[in-house]
Amino acid sequence: MYAQMVKSTGTGLKSADEMSAEERAFQARIDAGEKIEPKDWMPEGYRKTLIRQIGQHAHSEIVGQLPEGNWITRAPTLERKAILLAKVQDEAGHGLYLYCAAETLGVSRDEMTEMLLDGRMKYSSIFNYPTLSYADVGTIGWLVDGAAICNQVPLCRTSYGPYGRAMIRVCKEESFHQRQGFELLMTMMRGTDEQRAMVQESVDRFWWPALMMFGPPDDDSPNTAQSMAWGIKRDTNDDLRQKFVDMTVPQAEVLGVTLPDPGLVWNEERGHHDFTQPDWEEFRAVIGGEGPCNAQRLAHRQRAHEQHEQEATA
Ligand SMILES: [Fe+2]
Ligand SMILES: [Fe+2]
Numbered sequence: 001m002y003a004q005m006v007k008s009t010g011t012g013l014k015s016a017d018e019m020s021a022e023e024r025a026f027q028a029r030i031d032a033g034e035k036i037e038p039k040d041w042m043p044e045g046y047r048k049t050l051i052r053q054i055g056q057h058a059h060s061e062i063v064g065q066l067p068e069g070n071w072i073t074r075a076p077t078l079e080r081k082a083i084l085l086a087k088v089q090d091e092a093g094h095g096l097y098l099y100c101a102a103e104t105l106g107v108s109r110d111e112m113t114e115m116l117l118d119g120r121m122k123y124s125s126i127f128n129y130p131t132l133s134y135a136d137v138g139t140i141g142w143l144v145d146g147a148a149i150c151n152q153v154p155l156c157r158t159s160y161g162p163y164g165r166a167m168i169r170v171c172k173e174e175s176f177h178q179r180q181g182f183e184l185l186m187t188m189m190r191g192t193d194e195q196r197a198m199v200q201e202s203v204d205r206f207w208w209p210a211l212m213m214f215g216p217p218d219d220d221s222p223n224t225a226q227s228m229a230w231g232i233k234r235d236t237n238d239d240l241r242q243k244f245v246d247m248t249v250p251q252a253e254v255l256g257v258t259l260p261d262p263g264l265v266w267n268e269e270r271g272h273h274d275f276t277q278p279d280w281e282e283f284r285a286v287i288g289g290e291g292p293c294n295a296q297r298l299a300h301r302q303r304a305h306e307q308h309e310q311e312a313t314a
Helices: 021-031 044-063 065-069 078-103 109-117 135-152 161-189 193-212 224-229 237-255 280-290 294-313
Strands: 265-267 272-274
Touching: 044 065, 044 078, 044 109, 044 224, 044 294, 065 078, 065 135, 078 109, 078 135, 078 161, 109 294, 135 161, 135 193, 135 237, 161 193, 161 237, 193 237, 193 280, 237 272, 280 294
Parallel strands: none
Antiparallel strands: 265 272
């Protein structure tokens, strides 16, 4: 998703006996499906986990403008430029809704930006990959926004009210993003051999990083249990990844592209597709700052931040 390695700051799952009276009452509200609002009592770990997750999500929306923004001045037609501009502006809006949601937890947008710039906060690994052709605009819409939808639709029901409400609006716009990406790829697939080859090459590059968007496998994701108990997270990483693969395979058939995984086959018994895991070493390297575009993305963000500071004090 747009927040892949969020460490929950809970100290392991507590049993009801180990909880304080306040914690017990809080957990009962979560279990009853009640929304938690900014002025309600909440455990410190819940608040911190949410700040990390929403902050990381907000940063991902903002940094996520860069790979596609790269193509605005080189869009092939006026219509494509208008669509791309609208999409990139939506991502800026998503960042703003999410920063506002995080601010209700007592952290400012400036503090979160500082944490991004000094490396204490991350953004999604996917945005550290370059966009090399216009087909990438379509592939990002189809696969990256598609993966984001899988992750984010369940977050509309997350336990923290301001986060869930922001996600409802974000999800509506994400489905437009996914469809515009699919439509662009479909148009290219109906074009020349060269255009079809561009689409296939782009899908070959983005397939594995898109699978990484759901974060590490469940047995390597020790914080999921606490986040799920608190209703912050609704599904595990592996369940969401499976859902994404199952959703994407028939769409790839309609497009006429090949997903670059020879191990991708329908498993009748499980009622799901089997597929090969992405390279988790590469994932760790990219999250750790070693991806192809990490330095470039952060330098851009730093420049924008300094410019804003100068304008604010001028
Ligand atoms: Fe977005
Ligand atoms: Fe999007």
